[in-house]
Amino acid sequence: MVAIEITAATVKRGDQLVVGGRPYTVCDMSALAGGGKLLHFTSGETFHMGCFTILWASRHISQLPGFLAPHPRRYAGARRR
Numbered sequence: 001m002v003a004i005e006i007t008a009a010t011v012k013r014g015d016q017l018v019v020g021g022r023p024y025t026v027c028d029m030s031a032l033a034g035g036g037k038l039l040h041f042t043s044g045e046t047f048h049m050g051c052f053t054i055l056w057a058s059r060h061i062s063q064l065p066g067f068l069a070p071h072p073r074r075y076a077g078a079r080r081r
Contacts, residue, residue, distance in 0.1 A: 001058045008037045008049045015057040019047060 006015060015026045017039075024047070028040040035051030049055070 002061055003056055004059055006055055006057045008035060008051050008053060011037060011039065011049065015059055017055055017057050
């Protein structure tokens with residue numbers, strides 16, 4: 001699991017969020033007018049995520065063969081001095 005920043009555009013099912021000190025897992029979501037999303041959690045609660053809301057989430061990264069994990073500076077090691 002890795003910690004990532006998410007917005008309404010990048011949230012996915014299965015993301016684990018901490019809201020108000022309690023952990024929640026996203027099981028479903030609905031698009032709202034204006035770019036926001038209504039997140040439905042496995043506990044039965046919902047959360048309105050506005051289009052400008054930024055949260056931290058834990059996400060499972062696939063370890064399948066051929067999967068390339070995201071690297072912010074992919075070519076930094078390839079530079080020659």
